[in-house]
Amino acid sequence: GQNIDQPTEMTATEGAIVQINCTYQTSGFNGLFWYQQHAGEAPTFLSYNVLDGLEEKGRFSSFLSRSKGYSYLLLKELQMKDSASYLCAVRDSNYQLIWGAGTKLIIKP
Amino acid sequence: ETGVTQSPTHLIKTRGQQVTLRCSSQSGHNTVSWYQQALGQGPQFIFQYYREEENGRGNFPPRFSGLQFPNYSSELNVNALELDDSALYLCASSLEDSYSGANVLTFGAGSRLTVL
Numbered sequence: 444g445q446n447i448d449q450p451t452e453m454t455a456t457e458g459a460i461v462q463i464n465c466t467y468q469t470s471g472f473n474g475l476f477w478y479q480q481h482a483g484e485a486p487t488f489l490s491y492n493v494l495d496g497l498e499e500k501g502r503f504s505s506f507l508s509r510s511k512g513y514s515y516l517l518l519k520e521l522q523m524k525d526s527a528s529y530l531c532a533v534r535d536s537n538y539q540l541i542w543g544a545g546t547k548l549i550i551k552p
Numbered sequence: 553e554t555g556v557t558q559s560p561t562h563l564i565k566t567r568g569q570q571v572t573l574r575c576s577s578q579s580g581h582n583t584v585s586w587y588q589q590a591l592g593q594g595p596q597f598i599f600q601y602y603r604e605e606e607n608g609r610g611n612f613p614p615r616f617s618g619l620q621f622p623n624y625s626s627e628l629n630v631n632a633l634e635l636d637d638s639a640l641y642l643c644a645s646s647l648e649d650s651y652s653g654a655n656v657l658t659f660g661a662g663s664r665l666t667v668l
Contacts, residue, residue: 474654486659491654530595532594540657544592
């Protein structure tokens with residue numbers, strides 16, 4: 444079967460750096476996405492990786508290793524508004540998105 | 553540009569009833585997909601519509617059906633509701649079908665369905 448694994452919950456301090464990991468086992472690979480979802484709101488797009496390496500976008504960076512079936516989302520200079528769930532999703536060989544259960548990130552002052 | 557809007561935002565049904573959820577795509581988007589998100593879980597893909605035709609379906613029974621209209625808005629219909637159908641139903645629109653590049657999804661805020 445297809446599987447996306449992420450930690451259920453993480454806690455970090457305002458101003459610090461946090462890395463959220465995602466491992467995947469899917470039938471084929473056509474890109475990996477990270478979305479942010481605040482409680483009670485719609486997911487919003489953060490990043491897309493299709494080739495190995497690091498994609499940087501402001502305070503957020505995303506890394507991909509296709510050979511290891513692994514990605515991480517790196518959040519720098521954490522702010523209270525970064526408290527949210529972070530969803531990892533992989534597009535499989537049928538171009539369908541397979542989603543992880545999400546990582547709830549709690550930011551403490 | 554307007555985003556994705558869904559209606560109703562909340563609704564309560566009883567087992568065996570039928571429900572219709574509606575979605576208006578973001579302006580300029582021609583593809584709509586629907587997801588079911590249970591509490592504390594990631595979204596589960598239900599199906600996708602491109603140019604009024606279903607072009608992808610997840611592991612959901614036939615009592616989950618949909619439509620896309622010429623203006624690219626969409627409906628999700630669920631018949632013979634079961635307790636496990638209680639969830640947040642998310643609609644997402646995108647430009648073109650899913651076979652190109654990043655194809656970023658723009659999600660609506662969802663319709664929260666409770667089945668009693």
